[in-house]
Amino acid sequence: MRINRYIASAGSLSRRHADELIKQGRVKVNGVTALTAQDVKPEQQVTLDNQVLNPAAKTILLMINKPIGYIVSRKGQGAPTIYSLLEQQYKNLKPIGRLDKDSTGLLLMSNNGELINHLAHPSFNKQKVYSVVLNKELTTEARKQIEKGLLLDDGLSKMKIEDISSKHLTVILTEGRNRQIRRTFKALGYDVVKLERTAFGSYRLGDLKPGESKEVSS
Numbered sequence: 001m002r003i004n005r006y007i008a009s010a011g012s013l014s015r016r017h018a019d020e021l022i023k024q025g026r027v028k029v030n031g032v033t034a035l036t037a038q039d040v041k042p043e044q045q046v047t048l049d050n051q052v053l054n055p056a057a058k059t060i061l062l063m064i065n066k067p068i069g070y071i072v073s074r075k076g077q078g079a080p081t082i083y084s085l086l087e088q089q090y091k092n093l094k095p096i097g098r099l100d101k102d103s104t105g106l107l108l109m110s111n112n113g114e115l116i117n118h119l120a121h122p123s124f125n126k127q128k129v130y131s132v133v134l135n136k137e138l139t140t141e142a143r144k145q146i147e148k149g150l151l152l153d154d155g156l157s158k159m160k161i162e163d164i165s166s167k168h169l170t171v172i173l174t175e176g177r178n179r180q181i182r183r184t185f186k187a188l189g190y191d192v193v194k195l196e197r198t199a200f201g202s203y204r205l206g207d208l209k210p211g212e213s214k215e216v217s218s
Contacts, residue, residue: 001055003027003038005114006046009055011094014117021048059112062090063203064213066107072098082107085211096120097128097176097200105130105197106205115218119201122175129199130171130181135191137166142188150184157184167193 001009007018007027019036021027027034028047040046046053064082066072071081072095079101083091093109096119110116119126138161149158157180162170171181182192198205203216 001040003029003034003040003046004036006040006055007048007053008113008117009059009111010046010053011111011113013113014121015114017117018113059115059218060090060093060110061112061115061216061218062086062093062109062213063205063208063216064107064109065205065208065210066099066104067210068102068104071101072107086213090213098178099197100179100182103195103197104210105195106200106203106208107197108200108203110218112218125174126201127172127174127199128176128197128201130173131164131194131196131198132169132171132181132185132192133194134167134169134185135193138169138190142190145188146184150187152180152183152187154178159184 003022004015004018007013007021008015013021022034022036025033026049029038029040029044034046064085066082069079070085071077071079073081074083075081082095086093090109093111094116096108096110096116099105099107108119118124143161146157146159147161149156154177157177158173159181160172162172164170173180181195185192208214
């Protein structure tokens with residue numbers, strides 16, 4: 001197996017990131033500094049910063065319906081984390097993107113770094129769909145501003161909006177910066193009362209109940 005693929009299958013790194021680590025001399029094969037494009041045999045030991053890497057036996061992609069109040073992290077800092085909802089065989093999975101504590105819905109998790117990068121990196125333009133409830137009716141002018149693009153502290157925020165009712169919207173975006181939807185509406189004087197992610201790329205939340213999870217094909 002090519003060494004960058006080996007490293008990607010052992011964690012959350014992409015092959016490109018793995019290549020960078022190899023060039024930095026941080027990867028070794030049987031104690032010898034690795035080379036880019038090197039092949040690794042099953043009996044060989046690969047280390048990153050002197051930590052042994054163990055590639056996953058198979059790629060796992062898990063869908064979970066994150067309930068409100070849960071943190072997408074291993075450390076909850078007083079709040080429950082999504083890992084408390086997972087069976088033991090899924091405890092090593094890493095989240096693909098984030099949902100804040102007050103948001104609910106579809107969260108994808110995997111043990112394959114290449115897959116995580118493919119689904120999460122903005123360059124792949126994976127569409128994310130959210131059901132959003134506001135504290136008041138969205139005006140036509142505010143809608144136009146959001147769809148044209150609203151400048152936030154970390155750059156331009158642009159989203160497509162579809163009506164469900166006067167306060168209940170479907171929001172579609174291809175990025176997903178930290179609390180982007182909430183910050184975008186807040187900049188125009190709106191509070192997000194409820195936010196649920198219903199789709200991520202080709203994956204749909206469907207009838208998965210809060211706190212439930214299931215493996216899906218990658």
